[in-house]
Amino acid sequence: MPEPAVVLIEDEPQIRRFLRATLSGQGYRLFEASSGADALVEVASRQPDVVILDLGLPDMDGLEVIRRVREWTAVPIIVLSARGQERDKVTALDAGADDYVSKPFGAGELLARIRVALRHTAGASHEGEEPAFKVGELQVDLLRRHVAVGGAEVKLTPIEYKLLATLVRHAGKVLTHRQLLREVWGPSHDDQAHYVRVYMGHLRQKLEAEAARPRYLLTEPGVGYRLAAE
Known part of the structure; x- marks a missing residue:
């Protein structure tokens, strides 16, 4: 079975470098985008297992990325953002995000959220099953x-x-x-x-x-x- 694929959508180079080392070190296949337009192309072409999305992109609000991705795929989306207000979290989750991690964040917490998202996807992939x-x-x-x-x-x-x-x-x-x-x-x-x-x-x-x-x-x-x- 191939390693899970993650599309990271983040415009800050230092955060991309940190997550590149963290996720690659855990065996994930990582694909990166630094803008909303590139993000839509990466998600469509890579068909990842998880998407990690920053809301503050240079060309498009991250909420619009969520809405457009949700038009054609149910891939888990984990928002990773400096917008830590409750209303920001609620808006992102209502738009279609699956989880929300506020910056600054710990690598251990993010990795745990990714594992949960992957387990949820694996359970949903068994059509007709309702496992205990x-x-x-x-x-x-x-x-x-x-x-x-x-x-x-x-x-x-x-x-x-x-x-x-x-x-x-x-x-x-x-x-x-x-x-x-x-x-x-x-x-x-x-x-x-x-x-x-x-x-x-x-x-x-x-x-x-x-x-x-x-x-x-x-x-x-x-x-x-x-x-x-x-």
């Missing part, structure tokens, strides 16, 4: 609609289960409040973020050893939630 999800003591079998913690079955309400199943299908990925509302409650509930908070609290009470210090159902402050994948 497991992290720590938490087990979710979407095919059997079975949830267990430490081997003991946990009973969930229909809404609780639908919320958890949505997180499982996107394990490791940040989902915004809006994305969760649309998936679980429907598009007419876009502005009812308190629904998500209430039901996430219910899930934590049932699935976490300490609801106040969650291990699995993680909050991305001001943005949304992420189900831990490792």
